[in-house]
Amino acid sequence: MNEKSVLLVEDNEADVNLTLIAFEQVNFSHEVVVARDGLEALDYLMGTGKYLGRDKNDTPALVLLDLKMPRMDGFEVLKRIKEDPVLANILVAVLTSSSEAKDRTNAMKLGADLYLQKAVDFHEFLNTLRYVETLLCPV
């Protein structure tokens, strides 16, 4: 098990489950922390709110970020992360069901490192996650 965790920011229960199952199926080596919305994600990262006291410097290896979320959407989160000098180095992958080019463009502008579409076919989704795994494992 890798020391560093992966933060999954996703409000949809089904999607969270599907993602976790998929990680399991691809034998993902990182711990996956789930935040249910943007604010929670920021709390986790900043060590505030619910995660008060958490070391902000213990950054996750990757943030998987959904875009459409209640309270604070993914763009805002992305923006905050990339604005924060400590968090800015974190690898952020947008994981969304949107196929809008507009969304992709915006995400890239805000500093997203990856833009991944949630495939409808589960097998395809597995492939996506396998790709992510390879990104995180230094050879």
Next chain:
Amino acid sequence: MSTKILGADGAKETADASAVGKRDDSASESSHLTCKTIVPVVGIGSSAGGLEALTKLLQNLAPDTGLAFVIIQHLDPTHESLLADLLARINKLPVQQATDGVRPEPNHVYVVPPNSCMTLEGGLLRIETRQENSRISHMPIDHFLRSLAHHHGNQAVGIILSGTGTDGSLGIKEIKEKGGIAFAQEPTTAKFSGMPQSAISTGSVDFVLTLPAIAQELTRIARHPYVVSPPSIVSMEDEPQPPHPQTDETYYTQIFKMLRAAVDTDFTHYKHSTIRRRITRRMTLLKMDHLGEYVSYLKENPNELKALYHDLLIKVTSFFRDPETFEELKSTVIPRILENHTSEKPLRIWVPACATGEESYSVAICFLEYLKETKSAATFHIFATDVDEVTLQQARTGHYLENIALDVSPERLARFFTRVDHQYRINKSIRGMCTFAKHNLAKDPPFSNLDLISCRNVLIYFDPVLQKRIIPIFHYALKPSAFLTLGPSETIGSFSNLFALVDKKHKIYSKKPGVAQPPVDFIPREPKTIETNGLSSGILLGQPDWKEADVHKKAASVLLKFAPAGVLINEQMEILQFHGDTSHYLIPAPGKASHNVLKMARPGLLGEIKAAVAQATLLKAQVHRENVHVRCDGKPLRVNLKVVPIEYSCPNHHFIILFEEVPTAPSSPFRLFSFLGKLAGLPRLKSQMATENEKLKAEIKELRQELDATKEYLQSIIENQDATNEELKSVNEEILSSNEELQSTNEELETAKEELQSTNEELSTVNEEVQNRNLELSQLNNDLNNLFRSATIPIIMLGSDLRVRRFTPIAQQVLNILPTDIGLPLEHLRLHIPVPDLQPLLLSCIENDSFEEREVQDLKGHWYSIHIRPYKTDEHKIEGALIFFINIDSIKGVEKLTRTLEELKQARTYNEWVVETLREPLLILDTKLHVISANPAFYEKFHVSRDATEHQAVYNLGNGQWNIPELHRLLEELLPKNKEIHNFEVDHHFPVLGRRSMLLNARRLDHQNLIFLAIEDITERKAAEQQILHFNSELEEKVARRTQELTVSNQELETFCYSVAHDLRTPLRSIVSFSQLLEMSLNDGLAPEPRSYLQHSITSAKQMTKLIDHLLELSRVTRKEIRREKVDLSSTAESLVTVFRHSQPDRQVDFRIAPGLTTEGDGELLRIALHNLLENAWKFTSKVSKATIDFGRVRREGNDAFFVRDNGVGFNMAHAGKLFGLFQRLHEEKEFAGSGMGLATVQRIIQRHGGQIWVDAEVGHGATFYFTLKKD
């Protein structure tokens, strides 16, 4: 001797010297010098038929000969002459009627005015009115040509053209004699040959030619230095000689030698300049430039030598030249001569160098007249001499041309002359008093015991050496106190010791008495035969073959034959050769050495030789004289004498005289013995006496013998005389018979004369008619001229060749046409009034006898009406055309004015009509703001009457309702500053109308002092405008609201789309993914049936996801803003193909993508379109074994059309209409998966690019999709 200079202004001393001295009085007249270059003058004389000849001559004349031409034509003295005008048209030479005092200019032609006499004096033409004077016939040509010769010398040219009579002949003669050049028209080509014939017969004409040839020759001569060079100055002595090259001197010397040899005249001491000029003149005529050339020509042509000889001998002479001198002679000299003359003997007068005799006859006439007046019984004899036998011959005949009437008064003509034909013959009485003889003044011994020598204008031709030799000779020849007359410019020079001046002006001298005579030194005859050089070895005129050397040869042979001593003599008894010992017969005479045989003859021989030679000459045979007694040194000798003439056809006879001594033996002459016998028979007287007697007898015998010889000689002379008398008798008879012939000829002539007279009368009648006709014509001409002159309309008269014939003076200014343009073709002229197509108009007018009219405008904008009329003769023949240029400016002006007036009227009516019908009120005010008029709209609008309005101040209208401050401002402040005021708005409360808004438009018409004031009531309009504005703002509000609503709904739609994309997908994803998970987890435990259910739901969910994606895409394609850029379709297609191959690596599809297909459009959309098309192709070829897909471009209707072609299943074209509709599918879903939205999306994209898409397909044979994209 004083030096006289002949004026360069014309007095030309041709200075030909010759022993035939002639008079020349020019020297006295023109002693003033002018520097002006002399223009060579050509005098042209013509009479009947002259116009034609002159015309032809001028036609052929080059216009730049540099010569001045003076035409002397016999003209009717009572009519104005048109000759100048007629000749002026011939060529470019300006022709004018000569006026008094004009200096002839080169290349000008001067015509003598009628009834006048023209001469040339001091380089100027002088004209005197001709008087009904004493001259029998009028000889204007002679008159002029003589003055021309006199003043212009070698620069004078005389031409005699057609004419009757003899006028001009004397002039021509004088021109020739003065060194000028003389022409005559070839008589056969002349209409009347009288004048040229007569001129030619004087022998003075250098050229007898046709007119064109004369013209040509004139042009050539004009360039020759002989004519062009000014006449040289001639002086009596010490004349400056221009340095001649040595070679020329050599040539002259050669020429002199040839002349001396040929004609026995030595020109060495003649004035050189004269000689040279004469030689140059000959060269001119022979067209030679070089003296050497001429010398060679002379050697080969003895005739030219003769011609030169004649040219060298001046023959300028006339009757009574210098009449004053003759008067002086008559009044002074002759009385004094008669005073001194006491004897009965005739007076002796010598006229040396008499030429053709005029001078000698003139002197004779003077003497005769004086003798008659004084009733003196004295008689006189004139010896007239000259070197030229030819002129002497002429003088002897005493025939002169009738032209001498110029010099000889009618009285003298009547008294001393007889008229014969066109000639005068000197009367016999005078002729008998003159003896003409050949004599060379320079070398022959003079006459002696003379009472008068008249030697005028002779010395001037001699150089000083010769002059000094001659004066003493004259002195010697004259009696004491006798007289000598010289020419006006001649003097006795330094010999004032010999002669005393009697009359300085007329150069009359008398011999000084008592002065010792200087020994007369006659020039020894220069040996002329002995010369051995070829040049001059005895060439004799006419006998070029004859050589004197031959005579010597022949003589030698004769002498040899006869052996005895003898001599060869010539006619003059000069011994040419001695043969044998002649000392017994000849002895040199004491005194001057002489070879004259008569002088050398010993006593006794003289008479015999003389008689024998005379007899031999007469008989042309040998003459013998026997027993001639000769005393030789006191001893008597008997000699037989033979004179043998030598037969050679030479002019001089030669003789050989042979002497043969008779032996003194008893064979004494018979007569002597018989005489002695008689004496012996007488009774003897004393023996002493006898001895004495013997002596005496012998003496007597000798004397008798001598007497006999003398008698014999006398007899021979008498016989000789008789023979001569006989000859004379026979000659006389001949003369008588010829006289008879002449008589009959005379009678014939008389008849002819009568005939001529009747012809003449007829001619007179005709002439009268012609004159009447002329009168009419001149009247007609005057009429015409007046008409033309006073016509204020430019008129041009043209010949049928369209050359200008005549025009009115006004045409000159208006049309820029000049009198010199007459005769030129009209088309060559640049008229100030250009008439387009004038030439064709004229031609059509002439051809069709039609009148033509055109209106044209000249360069200054004046209007002319051009009338062209044919020119018709009396016979209605068309021989040209007339053009009238009528100025119609005024007509045009009136027309224009009328038109303007009409226009004005119309405009006015129109204006009034406009004003009347104008619905806007309109006021017309004067400058004082009073109303002049108003239109009906005004009255209606403001409810006022016409009467209450017109002539009212505008402010007072309608009880002052117009007294508005704004109106004041408008009319009194603004309008004076501006010409017009637009839309000046006034709000005012009108008593009747209520509050009104008015727009005032005002305009000032300064030149009419009017103000227009238009009033527009805009109250209603303003209200309406207000309302419209209100509506507008409401509308805008509504639009904005609607727009906002639309924007909102649009945003909602966007949001909706976004939500659909996100929110619909998420549950679908869950369905698919969890179903898959379920399937995976159940795996083998799942029965086939439930598994297929699960599969169905997964597929349907996936299907739905795809549908949603496509819908979103379509929506996006529809909404997206098109960005045009350059798109490489080929590479786009390549990248898409890669994706397809990647998705189905098993399939073998042959993609053929044309390279370089670029276009302009939105790259993203085009990629989507291309993706759909290629995907379709990919899809519908999946069941074909060998799939082929093409992407390319073709030209369709001027546009690029791209196409995607496959060889797949294709479809039925009947369904092609539905193909691009949404959710349209032509194939079963099972067969080919698809949303049914792809082609709809493609069509949308293509349409958004402004292009078109269409398809061509067939079931089983694939489909081809074409699309175009509108550029830009």
